[in-house]
Amino acid sequence: MDRPRIICHMHMSLDGKIVGDYLPTEIGMASQREFHALAWGPDRYYRDHKGWLSGRISSEDNFTHYRKPELDDAAPPVPEGDHIAVPDAPMHYFSVDPSGSLAWTQNSIDYFDTRAHVVEILSGRAGNAYKAFLRAQGISYLIAGDDSLDLEKTVTKIGEIYGVEELILGGGGGLNWSFIRAGLCDELSIVLTPAADGAKAAQSLFEADERYSSPVPTGFTLDGTRVLDDGSVWLRYTVDGPIT
Ligand SMILES: NC(=O)c1ccc[n+]([C@@H]2O[C@H](COP(=O)([O-])OP(=O)(O)OC[C@H]3O[C@@H](n4cnc5c(N)ncnc54)[C@H](OP(=O)(O)O)[C@@H]3O)[C@@H](O)[C@H]2O)c1
Numbered sequence: 721m722d723r724p725r726i727i728c729h730m731h732m733s734l735d736g737k738i739v740g741d742y743l744p745t746e747i748g749m750a751s752q753r754e755f756h757a758l759a760w761g762p763d764r765y766y767r768d769h770k771g772w773l774s775g776r777i778s779s780e781d782n783f784t785h786y787r788k789p790e791l792d793d794a795a796p797p798v799p800e801g802d803h804i805a806v807p808d809a810p811m812h813y814f815s816v817d818p819s820g821s822l823a824w825t826q827n828s829i830d831y832f833d834t835r836a837h838v839v840e841i842l843s844g845r846a847g848n849a850y851k852a853f854l855r856a857q858g859i860s861y862l863i864a865g866d867d868s869l870d871l872e873k874t875v876t877k878i879g880e881i882y883g884v885e886e887l888i889l890g891g892g893g894g895l896n897w898s899f900i901r902a903g904l905c906d907e908l909s910i911v912l913t914p915a916a917d918g919a920k921a922a923q924s925l926f927e928a929d930e931r932y933s934s935p936v937p938t939g940f941t942l943d944g945t946r947v948l949d950d951g952s953v954w955l956r957y958t959v960d961g962p963i964t
Contacts, residue, residue, distance in 0.1 A: 723872065724879040724887040727766060728896050728959075729909040731755040735916040736924045738891055739781070742915040750950040751913035753832065758911065758954065759888055760811070760834040766909075771812030771836060771878075772888035775895035779815050779822050787823035795852035803851070804881065805860040809837035812860075814878060814887075816895055818869040820846030820854075827858040843869045871902050893927030900926065900959060901933045908940055908957040911948065939963040 731752055733742045742748045759766045780786050805827060813829050813836040815822060820842050828835050838859050842851075844866040854861050862881070864873040878887055889899050899905040910925070928935040940957035948954055 722879070723875045723904070724769070724885050725907070726875060726887050726889050726899065726905050727769075727907040727909055728889040728891075728899065728905050729755075729759050729766065729772070730891055730896070730925055731911045731913065732925055733913055733916045735918060737917070737919065737922040738893060738925055740917045740919045740922040742913065742917040745915060747915045747950075748913055751911060751915070751948075751952040754948040754950055754952050754954075755911040756832045756834070758909070760831070766886060766888060768884065768886035769888050770810065770882050770884050771814055771839070772890035773814040773816060773841070773874075773878075773895065774890045775892050776815075776817050776822065777894065778890070778892045779817065783829050784822045784824060789821070789823040789850065789853055791847075791849035791853050793849050795849050797848055798851045798855060802862045802877070802881070803855060803860055805855070805858045806837045811836040812839050812882065813837065814839050814841055814862075814874075816841045816869065816874075818843035818845055818865070820850035824854070824857060824859055827860075841869065841874055843867065871899065871904055875904060893923045893925055894929045894932065897926040897928050898933045900938060901928075901936070903961065905959050907943075908955075908959055910955045910957075912953045912955060914951050937963050 732738055817840050827838050840854055840861040842861050842863050862877050864870045939960040941960055942957055944956040946954045
């Protein structure tokens with residue numbers, strides 16, 4: 721089976737930031753609700769996916785809050801391979817965490833009114849104790865790659881195991897750019913909120929990280945624009961790839 725079509729769906733401020741003080745404002749929240757509705761609402765535009773991929777820092781910032789997992793180094797060996805704890809969840813949060821470091825305390829996350837089952841995306845670096853920690857909480861995991869995460873294998877596995885032809889790439893900027901650079905992002909969908917906060921250090925839509933990706937001029941073709949009910953602008957692009 722080919723990999724699913726990958727859509728990077730992101731909420732962004734007018735100054736190109738994906739996190740910051742503009743988010744919890746009235747304008748920021750109204751825009752986030754529109755953003756959520758497009759990919760997760762009952763009448764959503766993106767209908768053929770069963771979840772979204774997020775980077776390790778996004779999971780720490782929003783869900784696990786930089787706690788350390790309490791691991792049992794004496795845990796009995798877990799069976800080899802992937803672990804599907806909940807086979808029929810309607811929605812999944814695919815948490816990219818190659819070394820196995822996130823301190824989950826439950827097997828689902830809530831995002832507005834969407835509940836998603838947590839699926840950790842691990843590499844061969846994740847140890848037995850961490851996998852046992854996930855199993856004990858009913859958290860699923862997929863293993864893709866040995867020393868480092870194999871992004872193509874990750875998305876192909878997700879397509880095969882969950883039977884989906886569409887997958888949402890949900891940030892943050894570091895993970896987004898790795899997918900763009902790997903040629904694994906087909907569409908960019910941005911909800912541009914009519915707000916900004918001017919913060920310098922906040923992450924932007926794309927962030928090259930020398931451990932994983934490099935900066936390079938990249939082109940996009942505009943496929944659609946729509947003004948949403950709250951005044952946000954929804955922009956859709958095809959990802960064309962490197963340009964000179
Ligand atoms: N506005 C929105 O729509 C939106 C959506 C999602 C997230 N966000 C925000 O984005 C912020 C985080 O963005 P971020 O760019 O700092 O981090 P990120 O993309 O969430 O996570 C990056 C981390 O993921 C891990 N990773 C593993 N393989 C990777 C690969 N091939 N390429 C890139 N990363 C890989 C690395 O963890 P290790 O360091 O452990 O190796 C890396 O440091 C958060 O504040 C979050 O709230 C906003």
